Amino acid sequence: MPELPEVETVRLGLEPFMTGKTVRKITTHREGLRVPFPEGLARLQGRKIDKLTRRAKYLLVHLGSDILIIHLGMSGRITAMANLKNHKRAKHDHFILDLEGDGGIVFNDPRRFGLVLMVAEKDMAHHEAFKSLGPEPLSKEFTGKILHARLKGKKVPIKIALLDQRVVAGIGNIYDCEALFGAGIAPQRLAGDLSAKECDVLVKCIKDVLAKAIKAGGSSLKDYRKADGELGYFQYGFKVYDREGEICPRCAAEIKKAPLIQRITQGGRSTFFCVRCQK
Ligand SMILES: [Zn+2]
Known part of the structure; x- marks a missing residue:
């Protein structure tokens, strides 16, 4: 999708x-x-x-x-x-x-x-489709403070909360996994338990993974225009998404026996994460 x-x-x-x-x-x-x-x-x-x-x-x-x-x-x-x-x-x-x-x-x-x-x-x-949408993730309005306020009291895992379009608009499964990895936050953590500081880091990581993916998409635009308009994920290097069983790239840089990326199911969707560096 x-x-x-x-x-x-x-x-x-x-x-x-x-x-x-x-x-x-x-x-x-x-x-x-x-x-x-x-x-x-x-x-x-x-x-x-x-x-x-x-x-x-x-x-x-x-x-x-x-x-x-x-x-x-x-x-x-x-x-x-x-x-x-x-x-x-x-x-x-x-x-x-x-x-x-x-x-x-x-x-x-x-x-x-x-x-x-x-x-x-x-x-x-x-309009029905837009009235309850949360802030655009790449906009100035989307800050750690705003995210922290929106997550307050939420007793669902942060992975699930970020998919809720009322919390922030347009985050799907892939960039959810990637942003949580970037922020070093375990996907099972309860959304309401994240600190203000963690929300700051998470927002930065969300913006970062989205901006990088858009940039990668930009370089494929030439093909996109001339060819068949095929939508792809632009060779964007995912760090954890769809990498179950591969060595965690961040831990590999720190220790000899780095853990493998794991996959669990949350809300019917696959979550990919590292048990060591996502806390
Ligand atoms: Zn790791």
């Missing part, structure tokens, strides 16, 4: 391609994805794309007073096509945006967990 850095990479890739262009036509090839496509999409035709932003894992296409919202779900891909006329519709191409000139974007989603929504800009903050 694409996580925040992948969505941000898609946004960065689409931004120069879409910004300032007029939407010529919107075509849908089925009723909808996870939910039906919004009614009244046609009114966006003829409007200019002012900007492309992101909130959590949602891409926001700003068109005058309305925002077209796209979520990639589990398997969604957006491809920027320089020439849509030559594009032969592929299986699972469900949503196509023709832009001025010959190009456009194609949203392909085999598993159909993706979303396309439309909301008036003024109603955005109250």
